[in-house]
Amino acid sequence: MARSKRHALLWAAFFLFLVGFVLHIHQMFCMSAACAMLWPLSLLLGRHKLAGLDVSRSAPKALQAGETADVKLRLINPTRAKRLFVQLTDTLPAKAPGENPSFIVPSLEAGAEVELSYVLRTSLRGVYRLGPLLLQASETLGLSTFTREFEQADEVIVYPTPVHLPPLWPPDAAGRRPRRALRVVGADGLDFYGIREYVPGDDLRRVHWKTTARMDELMTIQFTKEQSLEGTIILDLHANSHAGEGLFSTLEQGVLLAASAARQADVLGGDVGLIAVGDEDYSVPVALGVDQYGAILEGLARAEPTPADNWPDAVVQRMASRPRRCAALVISPRTDETALTVAGQLLARDQVVSWMVLELAEATAATFVAQLQSLGCSVRTINCSLPLQAQFGIGQRSYAQT
Numbered sequence: 001m002a003r004s005k006r007h008a009l010l011w012a013a014f015f016l017f018l019v020g021f022v023l024h025i026h027q028m029f030c031m032s033a034a035c036a037m038l039w040p041l042s043l044l045l046g047r048h049k050l051a052g053l054d055v056s057r058s059a060p061k062a063l064q065a066g067e068t069a070d071v072k073l074r075l076i077n078p079t080r081a082k083r084l085f086v087q088l089t090d091t092l093p094a095k096a097p098g099e100n101p102s103f104i105v106p107s108l109e110a111g112a113e114v115e116l117s118y119v120l121r122t123s124l125r126g127v128y129r130l131g132p133l134l135l136q137a138s139e140t141l142g143l144s145t146f147t148r149e150f151e152q153a154d155e156v157i158v159y160p161t162p163v164h165l166p167p168l169w170p171p172d173a174a175g176r177r178p179r180r181a182l183r184v185v186g187a188d189g190l191d192f193y194g195i196r197e198y199v200p201g202d203d204l205r206r207v208h209w210k211t212t213a214r215m216d217e218l219m220t221i222q223f224t225k226e227q228s229l230e231g232t233i234i235l236d237l238h239a240n241s242h243a244g245e246g247l248f249s250t251l252e253q254g255v256l257l258a259a260s261a262a263r264q265a266d267v268l269g270g271d272v273g274l275i276a277v278g279d280e281d282y283s284v285p286v287a288l289g290v291d292q293y294g295a296i297l298e299g300l301a302r303a304e305p306t307p308a309d310n311w312p313d314a315v316v317q318r319m320a321s322r323p324r325r326c327a328a329l330v331i332s333p334r335t336d337e338t339a340l341t342v343a344g345q346l347l348a349r350d351q352v353v354s355w356m357v358l359e360l361a362e363a364t365a366a367t368f369v370a371q372l373q374s375l376g377c378s379v380r381t382i383n384c385s386l387p388l389q390a391q392f393g394i395g396q397r398s399y400a401q402t
Contacts, residue, residue, distance in 0.1 A: 010035075010036070010039075012032075012035045013032045013033075013035035013036040014032075016028050016029075016031045016032035016035060017029065017032035020032060039144070043139070043144045047146060049083065049137045049139065049146055050083075050086070050135050050137055050146055050147075050148040051079075052077070052078060052079040053075065053076065053077055053079075053083065053086070053108075053135060053148070054075075054076045054078065055073065055074065055075050055076070055088060055133050055135060055150050055152070056073070056074045056076075056152065057071065057072070057073055057074075057090065057130065057131070057133065057152055057154055058071070058072040058073075058074075059071045059072075059120070059130055059154040059156055060120075060156055061155075061156065061157065062156065062157045062158070062159065063120075063122050063156060063157075063158050063159070064122075064158065064159050064160075064161045065122055065123065065124060065125045065158050065159065065160055065161045066122060066123065066161055067122055067158075068119050068120060068121050068122070069119070069120050069156075070117050070118070070119060070120075071090070071101075071117060071118055071119075071120045071130065072115060072116070072117045073088060073090060073103070073115070073116045073117065073118075073133070074113060074114070074115050074116075075088055075105060075108065075113065075114045075116065075135075076112075076113040077108045077109065077110060077111065077112055077113065078111065079110060079111075080110045080111075081110055082107065082108065082109055082110055083105075083107075083108040083137070084106065084107055084108075084137075085104060085105070085106055085137060085138070086104070086105045086108055086135060086136070086137045087102060087103065087104050087105075087135070087136040087137065088102070088103045088105065088116065088133065088134070088135055088136075089101070089102040089103075089133070089134040089136065090102075090118070090130060090131070090133055090134075091130065091131055091132055091133070091134070092120075092128075092130065093126075093128050093129050093130070095123070095124050095126055095128065096120065096121065096122065096123075096128055097121050097123055098121060101118035103116045120156065122156075122158045123247065124158070124246070124247060124252060125158050125159060125160040125161075125252075125255060125300065125301050126158055126301060126302075127155055127156070127157055127158070127301065127302055128155070128156040128157075128158055129153055129154075129155055130153060130154045130155075130156065131150075131151065131152055131153035131154060132149050132150055132151050132152065132153065133149070133150040133152055134147060134148070134149055134150075135147070135148040135149075135150070136148075157298060157301050157302070158301060159259070159297040159298070159300070159301045160255050160256055160258075160259040160297065160300050160301060161256075161259070162256070162259040162260040162262065162263040163256065163260050163388055163389055164260075164389075165257075165260050165264075165388060165389070165392050166392050167264065168257065168260060168261040168264060168329060168354070168356075169229060169231055169261065169264060169265070169270075169327050169329060169354065170327050170328075170329070170352045170353065170354035170378050171352075171378075194221075195208050195211050195219050195220070195221055196219065196220060197217065197218070197219060197220075198212075198217070198218030198219060198220045203220075206220045206221045207219070207220050207221075208220060208221050229265055229268045229269075229270030229271065229272065229327065230270065230271045230272075230286075230323070230326045230327065231265065231270060231271075231272050231326055231327030231328065231329060232272065232273050232274070232275060232286060232318070232319065232322060232326065232327070232328050232329070233258045233261055233262060233272065233273070233274045233275070233276075233296070233329050233331070234275045234315055234319075234328060234329065234330045234331065234332075235254055235255070235258050235274065235275065235276040235300075235303065235331050235332075236254070236311050236330075236331065236332035236333065236334060237251075237276055237277065237278040237282075237303060237304070237305050237306055237311065238305065238306065238309050238311050238334070239305035239306055239307050240307065240309070241332065241333045241334050242254075242305055242333055242358075243333065243360050244360050244384060244385075248384055248385050248386075249384065250333040250358040250359070250360065250384045251305055252384075253358060253382060253384040253388065254331045254332070254333070254356070254358050254384075255300050255303060256388060257331050257356055257382065257388065258274070258276075258296075258300055258329075258331055259296075259297060259300050260388070261329050262274070262293055262296040262297065262300075263293065265293075266292070266293035271286060271287070272286065272292065272296070273285050273286030273287065273292075273296075274296045274299050274300070275314060275315060275318045275319075276299055276300070276303045277306075277310055277311060277314040278303060278304050278305060278306035279304065279306045279308070280302075280304075282299040282300070282302050282303045283299065283314075283318065284296050284299045286322070309338075311332075311342075312338055312341065312342050315342050315345075315346070316342075316345055319345075319346060319349060319351065320349075322349075322351070324349060324350035324351070325350055325351070325352060326351055326352065327351070327352050327354065328346050328351045328352065328353045328354070329354050329356070330342070330343070330346075330353060330354070330355045330356065330377075331356045331358065332355070332356070332357070332358065333357070333358040333359065335357065335365045335368035339368070339372075340368075340371055340372070340375070343355065343372055343375050343377055344375060347375055347376050347377070353376070353377040353378070354377065354378045354379075354380075355372050355377045355378070355379045355380075356379075356380055356381075356382055357369060357372075357379060357380070357381045357382065358382050358384055359381060359382065359383060359384065360383070360384055360385055361383070361385070365381060369381060
């Protein structure tokens, strides 16, 4: 619109000059000069319209994929001049659905401030970088638009939302699924197993006195060293191996599987870590604690694919320090010799391997699956074009917010 007005003024100045030249009318020359000078004068007078104004943003630090949150913008006019028709626009990342939110403030009094808000929607996990903020205004005649950019940027970490799935972690050598260990305070970290008759040599501190009084003979508490889940989630981030776009790409479905497995480990009180190496290292060392699940989710939220194929070396290096008979949950779309080599190296270290093969079409990796099974891996193919719950035969259900 402003450009059309400027063009109209320039053409008007030209025709007025032409008419004045042909007809020798002095007033036409004056009108032509006035039209020609109107835009520069308007530009000179309006160039300070945004000077002194300030903006700020208040955004949440973290969300889960699919959630929405209010982002608040504040426009402040600390000057003594009233400002008219100021437009404030925020810049959203490409993965955020919708257009960049924009607001027009018709009147901003001197010393006043205006609070605006918009809804940030999240569909995919990742790091949502908000900014820059743009202020725009035109001078009175609308011939020029002035823009001022504020580099304030905010990061909103959007965690993948784990879904409720059947057990993803592999069973141990005896075929038992991981369970939550029942710890007893004061039992040196051992698990309560039951109560039995006292045997000479038993620690007297473990005598169960209530049962002893009832049975009229010494009874002692028996403990066992049953282990809780010890495992590692291994996520392949090689860009050339992945396919598809959006939520139903192999990468996003792989991240969703990893988040669901991390949630299951958290429920079991497991000692679990993450191996995910791209252009940056998003891995989380194996640890046990209340913050471990959140650390794994943050690593998965930030994980991005890499063109460099550094996954096999990273798996071998990171798993070298893991004790034997630990669970390894591998999530990868590979069906080549590299994947078989990695599987062989994990099994050679006596790891219990469960392999999730990511694919966009059902039953396309039958030969590869058979090869993995022959090596000793438990294998499941995941058709990434379908929701995970449907493939596991359960209803749509997500875990509670972290």
